[in-house]
Amino acid sequence: MKLFSLNLLKKSCLGSAILAAPLLMSGPAFAQTALSVDSEPSEKNPGVEIVRPVEDLADIVRPHPVDRDFINTALVLTDAGGRGSVTYCVAYNQRGDAIGRGFSKVPGNGVRVVFASDLSNGVDFLGKIRCKSRDRVSGTAYIVGADFSDTRVHNLHDRAGSVISVPVVISR
Numbered sequence: 001m002k003l004f005s006l007n008l009l010k011k012s013c014l015g016s017a018i019l020a021a022p023l024l025m026s027g028p029a030f031a032q033t034a035l036s037v038d039s040e041p042s043e044k045n046p047g048v049e050i051v052r053p054v055e056d057l058a059d060i061v062r063p064h065p066v067d068r069d070f071i072n073t074a075l076v077l078t079d080a081g082g083r084g085s086v087t088y089c090v091a092y093n094q095r096g097d098a099i100g101r102g103f104s105k106v107p108g109n110g111v112r113v114v115f116a117s118d119l120s121n122g123v124d125f126l127g128k129i130r131c132k133s134r135d136r137v138s139g140t141a142y143i144v145g146a147d148f149s150d151t152r153v154h155n156l157h158d159r160a161g162s163v164i165s166v167p168v169v170i171s172r
Helices: 002-025 028-037 055-061
Strands: 072-079 085-093 098-106 111-115 125-133 137-144 148-151 154-158 161-171
Touching (some): 072 098, 098 111
Antiparallel strands (some): 072 111, 072 161, 085 125, 154 161
């Protein structure tokens, strides 16, 4: 009798799991986990294209009435070569989970601006950003809000390209 009960229990648990799987896989927790699995910036999973002219940074930096609820991090990507390049970026929250990704086409010898909020789909977060490019691209970052401040950026260049890491970013 115990064998029959155990088999029935296994079947009912397995059946419940099979029925519940589509519901669990469609939830935000699964989406977060699925994004975290491929958490490195890459061409295979580039995310959304971020097309933001440099004038956007000038508009934000210009004096405005103080809005203490607004704070964002602006990452300025600078291409050091004569040909255009693509830079792939991933935003990570304070737990190290990937929360969003995107890419920007940086013109040769030109610059592009990527905001932390562009990578996090507008979700408030405190964390970091990591970017990669096959070409020589450097990053500079600024925290923009009621005040304006630069923040640390690690730029690593080798024959394979560039890795840009901004250890502290915020978007609210």
